[in-house]
Amino acid sequence: MKVSSLFLFHGLALAWYVFLVAFISKIATGPGEKKPDNILAYGGPWKFLTVLNLVLQAVYFGISLLIDALVLMKQLRLAKSMFPFRDLIFGSLAFPTSMTVFTLFWALYLYDRELVYPKSLDAVLPLWLNHAMHTIILPLSLMDLLITPHRSPSKGKGISILVIGGAAYGCWSLWIYSVTGKWVYPLFEKLSAPGIAAIFVGSVFLTLFCYNTGEFLVRMIWGDSVVILDIYKKKSK
Numbered sequence: 001m002k003v004s005s006l007f008l009f010h011g012l013a014l015a016w017y018v019f020l021v022a023f024i025s026k027i028a029t030g031p032g033e034k035k036p037d038n039i040l041a042y043g044g045p046w047k048f049l050t051v052l053n054l055v056l057q058a059v060y061f062g063i064s065l066l067i068d069a070l071v072l073m074k075q076l077r078l079a080k081s082m083f084p085f086r087d088l089i090f091g092s093l094a095f096p097t098s099m100t101v102f103t104l105f106w107a108l109y110l111y112d113r114e115l116v117y118p119k120s121l122d123a124v125l126p127l128w129l130n131h132a133m134h135t136i137i138l139p140l141s142l143m144d145l146l147i148t149p150h151r152s153p154s155k156g157k158g159i160s161i162l163v164i165g166g167a168a169y170g171c172w173s174l175w176i177y178s179v180t181g182k183w184v185y186p187l188f189e190k191l192s193a194p195g196i197a198a199i200f201v202g203s204v205f206l207t208l209f210c211y212n213t214g215e216f217l218v219r220m221i222w223g224d225s226v227v228i229l230d231i232y233k234k235k236s237k
């Protein structure tokens with residue numbers, strides 16, 4: 001795929017995620033129909049990993065779009081300096097978070113949707129938005145992995161960033177519970193303290209699995225020592 005096509009893909013993906021974040025923000029804060037308490041409560045939609053993931057994807061695709069623009073403008077040295085940062089965001093956060101959200105959400109939804117996405121949300125969030133937040137995120141990440149040259153960050157650096165991000169969200173969730181007395185997700189209301197700890201530990205292992213899956217796919221598709229700038233140069237011809 002040529003750089004101009006990558007530019008178009010990344011631009012459309014960025015526009016899509018910006019639209020979703022704006023749409024969800026408008027639903028949560030705008031006037032109109034009655035909204036479920038879990039949307040209006042402390043933290044608003046920003047307490048959900050699903051919504052934070054949309055913001056993360058917008059940031060990633062924005063960086064990718066900027067790199068494509070620099071390559072098209074022949075600013076190769078500047079573009080080259082941004083490759084490691086882009087791949088760090090993708091490998092350590094963007095891909096594993098999308099895969100984790102997709103897997104956790106649909107596993108719980110199919111088991112008992114009330115644990116993660118109560119029916120009360122159907123009156124506020126249309127069906128297409130549910131799939132935009134929880135389904136399309138993974139195919140978009142996989143498509144980007146297939147068509148955009150990537151090189152995975154070092155295992156230590158990548159997992160460190162992932163752990164920091166996961167710990168930050170865990171602290172955010174615990175803070176919300178300390179303020180409101182309610183868990184972000186209804187699932188936790190039905191569990192004892194050991195059960196909640198088990199869910200957290202299981203989520204950690206799932207996220208690490210998703211990280212390793214992304215790293216494996218990058219290696220299989222792009223190799224261990226891919227020279228990203230050379231690939232971009234070939235795409236420009």
